């Protein structure tokens with residue numbers, strides 16, 4: 001992308017907002033977000049990321065996109081993973097390891113059920129969601 | 135098929151003990167009995183915090199938050215909420231209970247946390263600028279470039295009442311205004327990301343999770359005060375944060391959000407990263423600027439303040455990472471919005487790194503004016519392993535302890551200082567009954583003594599003398615005069631040290647002597663460490679009535695200090711014992727005792 005003008009930036013923002021709203025990320029409807037701050041990585045975030053990628057490939061599941069984010073604030077249960085699947089509320093899982101990765105794919109992504117014992121609450125409401133006052 | 139509802143039952147250790155298991159079973163049974171098993175999934179979750187109100191049950195997607203739920207309530211939750219779609223009002227958390235400080239209506243009623251600084255952490259991919267942009271990123275920059283004058287920006291910060299989050303709490307608008315008003319051919323913007331307090335990692339997480347918020351804010355400052363160059367001074371021990379900043383800066387330049395002629399406005403601004411080698415004193419602003427210039431990082435007397443004469447003698451705005459991260463939101467939502475959050479003394483939120491003997495350690499962001507009790511018990515889930523709360527250290531090595539009696543103080547810059555501690559950068563270390571207060575004071579003092587740059591005598595010599603006295607006390611050689619001597623030396627350091635490192639170094643001692651005099655006296659007069667931490671003052675022994683002679687401890691003892699026949703009580707030879715405590719951990723019968 002070349003340098004933008006004000007108009008182009010605003011257009012880009014609107015497009016990206018819509019994409020996020022529709023959760024239509026390059027044609028895939030399910031998003032798995034892995035907490036990859038220093039805390040998450042120290043607790044095994046990279047291993048979890050690899051486990052998701054290889055498990056999804058192994059099972060030829062292609063409607064899932066795996067991305068990373070910073071610290072969700074739940075350092076005591078790292079590694080943490082958020083799963084955003086169609087028709088389900090977004091869920092944060094904590095204390096995720098390779099076996100939990102398998103359960104998340106089996107139960108949540110495929111079976112549309114939450115994985116008991118690993119669900120944690122997002123620590124706060126989202127102040128940006130409703131947009132800024134312009 | 136996905137379910138219509140999800141019932142989340144809090145299954146943290148605290149709630150587990152108060153019947154969460156039974157509630158879960160009851161809910162599952164009720165769903166089956168009322169024929170809705172197909173529509174709803176009952177899920178056991180981790181701790182939600184807020185354990186005092188537990189057990190907690192949350193129903194999605196409505197986000198209904200039920201507190202103090204009993205197994206008998208399962209029937210009503212299912213028949214009312216799930217079947218009829220009506221919330222069970224009597225179980226909802228009472229939203230009106232004494233919410234004096236939280237003036238912002240949209241804080242979800244049970245969630246104590248309110249994320250301004252951490253708004254994007256855990257939401258966006260920090261290496262993808264598009265996600266930042268999609269969440270109103272760079273809207274604030276647009277506004278300041280095209281719709282607002284520099285004075286409007288400063289005025290907005292003034293209304294907001296934002297105070298620096300790096301420790302001292304200086305009003306941010308004043309700094310910017312000083313720099314703006316000085317005539318100079320060059321001015322600079324600096325981000326202080328040196329974060330060196332033990333236990334603190336707020337700034338690291340912010341940079342790792344949302345680097346663009348800081349870049350955007352620095353650019354806004356550049357435009358406001360008339361600077362074209364910014365520096366981020368960050369410690370080399372933060373490789374991931376540095377990487378994310380580099381990626382973010384590259385993407386911003388590609389988009390034309392950094393560099394020449396930003397968004398076609400004619401304004402040029404760019405940022406460079408400067409790595410610090412991790413000396414704590416380099417976080418002090420004058421030392422930091424010296425370090426950026428390539429000189430040894432030592433503080434110099436102020437005034438002149440950096441806002442007037444800073445980097446290479448030019449007017450320089452220097453702010454902390456967290457201060458920066460607040461700025462785009464203030465511009466976006468307006469000063470009055472921000473001003474309403476918090477207390478009359480301190481507006482907005484504060485991020486704390488909650489560590490130590492706490493159940494849910496982590497990064498928390500709460501409105502100013504939240505009480506320590508709410509942070510520790512509601513957000514943090516209380517003390518780990520159900521131990522007794524003893525004290526909490528705020529302000530890191532410059533701060534002090536706060537005791538049980540002050541848990542309900544609404545915290546802001548002013549109230550913490552009044553208690554003999556300080557806000558500091560936001561480290562919050564929780565101690566329980568097993569922590570020795572003298573040992574804690576020694577830990578912090580040794581930290582500042584190691585980190586003193588040695589330039590001025592009160593800090594260099596005073597700190598060392600204090601450390602020697604504390605060492606003497608923990609070895610059982612202290613005298614009552616030592617307490618007075620520490621206060622005298624501490625007082626002199628406060629008055630005469632050049633920078634805040636030396637001025638605040640005695641705080642951990644002065645505050646612990648004030649609040650825990652008994653514990654000092656126990657060490658000095660009775661030669662006893664009540665918490666069983668100070669090695670010179672404790673002895674390990676085996677209770678012959680409890681010992682069954684399993685030999686486990688004898689086999690683990692690294693110096694063979696434990697002897698005894700199989701199935702007969704064992705004994706520890708105090709002359710050989712090195713007080714490592716391994717026997718205490720090993721014994722399953724509680725036979726090893728510390729005194």
Ligand SMILES: Cc1cc2nc3c(=O)[nH]c(=O)nc-3n(C[C@H](O)[C@H](O)[C@H](O)COP(=O)(O)O)c2cc1C
Pocket residue numbers: 297298299300301302303304326327328329330331414415416417418419420452453454455457458559633634635
């Ligand atoms: C010994 C010492 C260490 C400091 N360390 C830091 C630090 O790591 N990060 C920081 O932002 N401020 C630190 N400060 C405070 C800075 O001197 C300065 O007040 C701050 O960067 C100003 O930014 P603010 O107004 O946004 O808080 C330190 C001060 C002293 C005396």
Ligand code: SF4
Pocket residue numbers: 415432433585586587588589590591593594631632633634635636637
């Ligand atoms: S107070 Fe300590 S750290 Fe500060 S200038 Fe003096 S010797 Fe250096």
Ligand code: SF4
Pocket residue numbers: 676680681682683684685686687688703704720721722723724725726
């Ligand atoms: S481990 Fe405990 S019970 Fe076993 S020998 Fe040692 S003191 Fe006795």
